[in-house]
Amino acid sequence: xxxxxxxxxxxxxxxxxxxxxxxxxxxxxxxxxxxxxxxxxxxxxxxxxxxxxxxxxxxxxxxxxxxxxxxxxxxxxxxxxxxxxxxxxxxxxxxxxxx
Amino acid sequence: xxxxxxxxxxxxxxxxxxxxxxxxxxxxxxxxxxxxxxxxxxxxxxxxxxxxxxxxxxxxxxxxxxxxxxxxxxxxxxxxxxxxxxxxxxxxxxxxxxxxxxxxxxxxxxxxxxxxxxxxxxxxxxxxxxxxxxxxxxxxxxxxxxxxxxxxxxxxxxxxxxxxxxxxxxxxxxxxxxxxxxxxx
Numbered sequence: 001x002x003x004x005x006x007x008x009x010x011x012x013x014x015x016x017x018x019x020x021x022x023x024x025x026x027x028x029x030x031x032x033x034x035x036x037x038x039x040x041x042x043x044x045x046x047x048x049x050x051x052x053x054x055x056x057x058x059x060x061x062x063x064x065x066x067x068x069x070x071x072x073x074x075x076x077x078x079x080x081x082x083x084x085x086x087x088x089x090x091x092x093x094x095x096x097x098x099x
Numbered sequence: 100x101x102x103x104x105x106x107x108x109x110x111x112x113x114x115x116x117x118x119x120x121x122x123x124x125x126x127x128x129x130x131x132x133x134x135x136x137x138x139x140x141x142x143x144x145x146x147x148x149x150x151x152x153x154x155x156x157x158x159x160x161x162x163x164x165x166x167x168x169x170x171x172x173x174x175x176x177x178x179x180x181x182x183x184x185x186x187x188x189x190x191x192x193x194x195x196x197x198x199x200x201x202x203x204x205x206x207x208x209x210x211x212x213x214x215x216x217x218x219x220x221x222x223x224x225x226x227x228x229x230x231x232x233x234x235x236x237x238x239x240x241x242x243x244x245x246x247x248x249x250x251x252x253x254x255x256x257x258x259x260x261x262x263x264x265x266x267x268x269x270x271x272x273x274x275x276x277x278x279x280x281x282x283x284x
Binding site: 001003004005006007008009011012013014015016017018019020022023024026028029031032033035036039042043046047049050053054055056058059061062063065066067068069070071072073074076077078079080081083089 | 105107108112115116119120122123128131132135138139142145146148149150151153154157158161162165166169170172173174176177192194195196198199200202203206207210211215222224228229231232233236237240244247248250251252254255256258259261
């Protein structure tokens with residue numbers, strides 16, 4: 001296991017997350033893809049923390065974890081609003097802000 | 100650049116990638132959430148492999164225990180029928196695939212060209228060191244983070260409790276959650 005292999009693994013997960021974000025229509029499924037991408041970023045931090053040393057990288061991962069949890073809470077609240085307003089969670093329904 | 104064989108990593112990495120693929124391809128949303136749990140558990144194993152046991156524990160507690168549970172809750176509250184299908188749109192599929200593949204290739208080339216070879220991994224950062232740095236060097240950020248969490252929770256509650264005059268959802272038979280509009284009117 002080298003730093004390069006860890007970074008390429010994180011890049012693969014990030015690319016998969018982008019694919020999911022582009023192809024999915026359901027709001028919850030898009031949130032899942034965003035989770036994958038945040039997870040990939042955390043992997044990069046942890047990999048550098050391992051190979052470069054020092055506890056700072058792990059502290060950044062802890063901060064990123066907390067931010068992700070906050071994001072999920074607000075994101076699910078928006079999904080609930082979307083569902084309440086349109087009876088479905090397809091994000092195409094939320095196009096009224098463009099008018 | 101030498102790639103020495105590493106059993107732990109060569110088991111963990113395929114688990115992470117394959118379950119991540121299932122997250123974005125699964126037809127059933129509940130299955131997608133459960134595959135995300137598998138991905139996050141694989142990541143926790145990777146953290147343990149990267150000499151970050153505290154991170155692995157926190158990952159299991161908050162992500163697998165908290166976020167996945169919250170996501171399943173979100174799916175179950177917002178689904179109309181049993182076994183809702185989350186179809187991946189067909190017209191955007193090829194575009195998404197090409198875009199993601201191009202992104203991955205670009206990223207791989209950049210990593211391959213620039214990532215330095217570090218022969219000896221650095222000494223392990225212990226949990227005591229982690230705590231000292233977290234509550235000493237990064238104390239301001241730590242407190243700001245607690246404010247962010249508070250704001251996010253209050254914001255989520257305010258968003259969900261708000262009355263929406265244009266709400267179209269009716270209280271369906273068997274729906275577990277009565278809507279605020281109908282409860283209060």
